[in-house]
Amino acid sequence: MYELHLLVPEDRIESVSDALEALEALSVGVEDADAQTPAEQALFGEPGMPPPREGWQRSRVTALFPDEAAAREASALLQAQDFFDGCSVQDIGPVPEQDWVRLTQSQFAPVEITPEFWIVPTWHEPPAAARRMIRLDPGLAFGTGTHPTTRMCLRWTAGRQPGELGRVLDYGCGSGILAIGAALYGATAVDAVDIDEAAVQSTRDNAMANGVLLNAGLPDLACGEYGTVLANILATPLKVLAPLLCKHVAAGGSLVMAGILSRQADELKEAYAPYLALSVADEEDGWILMTANRPA
Known part of the structure; x- marks a missing residue:
């Protein structure tokens, strides 16, 4: 398994997430890129309701792919799109081996x-x-x-x-x-x-x-x-x-x-x-x- 990490502004979260799903990412996660810093933002909806916005001002998007080739191909295809302007690829790397059952x-x-x-x-x-x-x-x-x-x-x-x-x-x-x-x-x-x-x-x-x-x-x-x-x-x-x-x-x-x-x-x-x-x-x-x- 390989992860593709992206830095994405709030107004591009939906487009990038949809593109990653179309590129057959196994999963797509969105987190606050400024978490645990003075710039961290709360983003909560009411219990059982969706959050008020798609993401944070600076969101870290993590997409999971079955292998390195798929992750790199997705990265290259994303960077060629107009909507990727203002976004950046942070890194591509293997998912650390873990005992997922025990975790x-x-x-x-x-x-x-x-x-x-x-x-x-x-x-x-x-x-x-x-x-x-x-x-x-x-x-x-x-x-x-x-x-x-x-x-x-x-x-x-x-x-x-x-x-x-x-x-x-x-x-x-x-x-x-x-x-x-x-x-x-x-x-x-x-x-x-x-x-x-x-x-x-x-x-x-x-x-x-x-x-x-x-x-x-x-x-x-x-x-x-x-x-x-x-x-x-x-x-x-x-x-x-x-x-x-x-x-x-x-x-x-x-x-x-x-x-x-x-x-x-x-x-x-x-x-x-x-x-x-x-x-x-x-x-x-x-x-x-x-x-x-x-x-x-």
């Missing part, structure tokens, strides 16, 4: 949900305080316990009394982490559904690895009413799904939703008002957990 694993440590409930990657020893835990490795499906929305849902589940969860539906299950958490905390049965077949398979695999029983499938698996309906998605699909999700909440049951920014609370309340009365039950890092109860 990836080092970035995922056990995650505390409550003092007694933890998410623990399989290569870590469980913390001494862990009384319940989910063994989960990072994969293609969303949900490793590191995001505030996942932690809030699991905290809510861990706070229920024995028998309170009843039959559980995890709608948009991703990795299955919420469904597994519900099974560990005494759900009588768990259905986990997702539109992505890879997520369904990930849920089945993770449930087996954690020794819990659940049903995982596409959304048409969801059937009837549930004592608890969990949905950690995003605000827009949650609004669209309002009648469907509420239909599945049994009398005396709970609806628990995440993937919602604090500023989106009122629009979610309005969307669900014809069915159930939502309220904010938890908040972390700009994200909120919203819940509703159907009268018994």
Whole structure:
């Protein structure tokens, strides 16, 4: 593997990035060329939203190619283009050999949900305080316990009394982490559904690895009413799904939703008002957990 490093002004980021993708770069990354200097600039959008600009005033663009010949050919072709004016090639070099598996694993440590409930990657020893835990490795499906929305849902589940969860539906299950958490905390049965077949398979695999029983499938698996309906998605699909999700909440049951920014609370309340009365039950890092109860 070889990397091509470029110095690119802000107004050329999109053109250069598009050209590198057309030249079949394996990946393209953009960083602040002035990072950790007095000229460093913040460039952040709201959680879940794109950044306000394509890049910094001076951006360092790194493109990965399979070999040196491909990297040098891309460099030569870029420098011949009119839009490359004002840009420069910094260097071309091999990617240092690393143990990528070990490097990836080092970035995922056990995650505390409550003092007694933890998410623990399989290569870590469980913390001494862990009384319940989910063994989960990072994969293609969303949900490793590191995001505030996942932690809030699991905290809510861990706070229920024995028998309170009843039959559980995890709608948009991703990795299955919420469904597994519900099974560990005494759900009588768990259905986990997702539109992505890879997520369904990930849920089945993770449930087996954690020794819990659940049903995982596409959304048409969801059937009837549930004592608890969990949905950690995003605000827009949650609004669209309002009648469907509420239909599945049994009398005396709970609806628990995440993937919602604090500023989106009122629009979610309005969307669900014809069915159930939502309220904010938890908040972390700009994200909120919203819940509703159907009268018994």
